[in-house]
Amino acid sequence: MKTTVALGGGVGAAKLLRGLAKIISPPNLLIIGNTGDDFELHGLHISPDLDIVMYTLAGIVDESRGWGIKNDTYNALGMLSKLGFEVWFKLGDKDLATHLIRTKLIKEGITLSEVTARLCKMCGVKAPLTPMTNQQVRTKIVSNKQTIDFQEYFVKNQTRNRVTNVVYEGAGKAEPAPSIIDAITEAKRIIICPSNPILSIGPIFAIPRIRQAIQETKAEVVAISPIIAGKALKGPADKILASMGYEPSVQGVVKYYTNLIDRMIIDKADEAQEDKIQNLGPNVTITNTVMKTLEDSIRLAQVAIKPG
Numbered sequence: 001m002k003t004t005v006a007l008g009g010g011v012g013a014a015k016l017l018r019g020l021a022k023i024i025s026p027p028n029l030l031i032i033g034n035t036g037d038d039f040e041l042h043g044l045h046i047s048p049d050l051d052i053v054m055y056t057l058a059g060i061v062d063e064s065r066g067w068g069i070k071n072d073t074y075n076a077l078g079m080l081s082k083l084g085f086e087v088w089f090k091l092g093d094k095d096l097a098t099h100l101i102r103t104k105l106i107k108e109g110i111t112l113s114e115v116t117a118r119l120c121k122m123c124g125v126k127a128p129l130t131p132m133t134n135q136q137v138r139t140k141i142v143s144n145k146q147t148i149d150f151q152e153y154f155v156k157n158q159t160r161n162r163v164t165n166v167v168y169e170g171a172g173k174a175e176p177a178p179s180i181i182d183a184i185t186e187a188k189r190i191i192i193c194p195s196n197p198i199l200s201i202g203p204i205f206a207i208p209r210i211r212q213a214i215q216e217t218k219a220e221v222v223a224i225s226p227i228i229a230g231k232a233l234k235g236p237a238d239k240i241l242a243s244m245g246y247e248p249s250v251q252g253v254v255k256y257y258t259n260l261i262d263r264m265i266i267d268k269a270d271e272a273q274e275d276k277i278q279n280l281g282p283n284v285t286i287t288n289t290v291m292k293t294l295e296d297s298i299r300l301a302q303v304a305i306k307p308g
Contacts, residue, residue, distance in 0.1 A: 002030045002183040004305060005219075008193025009034030009049030009200035011066035011234050012226050012291075014056035016193045016304070019297030021057055021127040023305070030183045032210075034195070035112070035131045036139035036168060036203030037150045041089055042080070044099040045106055048151075049200065050116055050131060051098060058123040066234065069094040088156040113177040132204045133174040139203050140167040150199070159236040163243040166198055171206035176213075184213040191304050192223035194289060196237040197256045198244055205260070214260055222304055223261045223282075224289060225250045229269040233290065249273070254280045265289060265303060 004024055006017060008031075017031055034049045048067070055061035055069055062070040072092030081087045091099070098119060105115045111134040120129050141153040142165035153161050184190060195201050205211045214221060230249050232238045238248035246252035250270045254261070254277050264282045266273065267289040274284045291297045 002186060003028040003188045004191060005030045005032065005183050005187045006191040006193055007032045007201060007204050008195040009037070010052060010195050013193035013195045013200065014052045014061070015291040015297050016224065016300060017053055017127070018056050018294060019299070019301030020191070022298050023301055026126045026128060029127055030179065031127060031129045032132050032180060032204060033129055034200045034203050035133065036137050037154070037199070038138070039149060039151050042085070043103070045103045046099050047102065047112070047131070050129065053129055054120055054123055054125055057125045057127055057129070060123070068092050089151060130177045130180065132177060132180070132210065133207055134177050135170065135174040137168055137170045137174050137203055137207070139199060140169050142167060159239065163240060166202065166240070166244065168203045168206035171203060172208065174207045176207055176210050181209060181213050184210070184217050184219070187217065187219040189305060190214060190217060190219050190221040192221070192257070192261065194224040194226040196226060196235055196240065197253055198240045220263060220307065221261045222263045222265060223253070223257055224265040224300070224304060225253050225267065225270070227253055228267040228289065251276055251280065254282060
């Protein structure tokens with residue numbers, strides 16, 4: 001039985017998850033990773049959010065960037081550029097090995113969840129990490145009349161596009177990866193990591209059976225705000241919330257998670273918002289949510305698993 005299920009993607013999630021993995025034994029934890037930003041490049045299947053989490057838990061992530069592998073080199077990328085290929089997505093030489101293995105195994109008919117489990121084992125990661133689905137779900141960014149792939153918006157265009165809508169292509173028909181529904185149903189707590197609500201958590205909730213399971217679970221559902229004093233620590237979460245009609249604040253995050261969460265963990269910088277958030281429904285826990293060190297991650301993880 002999984003006592004804790006954590007949902008997330010990106011740097012904020014990875015930092016919290018390294019703390020959770022230190023205080024919860026593997027049999028009691030399930031991590032559900034976002035795959036809405038998966039894409040194919042140079043013939044390779046790339047799963048950025050799964051890899052950020054895996055590399056972080058393995059202790060090999062490039063912490064200065066928050067993604068990729070530390071001390072990586074970019075010789076293959078340099079050669080691709082010389083040969084006339086676009087190299088806007090930075091693939092390190094060590095990182096390429098992950099994508100090569102993933103692509104090979106998927107082409108052999110192995111599911112993404114099994115491939116992820118194998119890669120984690122290869123990297124020495126014991127905490128169970130699973131993609132949200134084994135089927136293809138792709139986050140698309142609508143900018144006025146133009147629809148572009150998520151990575152084109154996020155990496156190539158550096159989030160410069162004006163976002164008018166976000167679409168989770170394929171999510172409506174996607175089935176959760178094995179073990180997800182049972183884990184959510186049996187869990188004591190569900191933790192929504194401090195990830196971009198719309199870009200990292202939204203694709204997971206867009207899968208109907210996962211959203212329904214979260215709504216029906218008897219577990220306490222706890223969310224940690226990625227917004228502090230109206231700003232995202234990293235990435236465009238504040239900008240995306242505003243573009244989609246939500247206030248770029250902890251209140252906006254709570255409203256996005258309406259009818260899904262029981263408790264909201266906010267930073268001390270937003271302490272003045274406590275009453276307004278409670279009026280929206282969830283209980284509030286106030287703490288320091290900035291994670292600069294492993295000790296910070298463990299401390300916040302302990303706050304998250306403590307009953308509200």
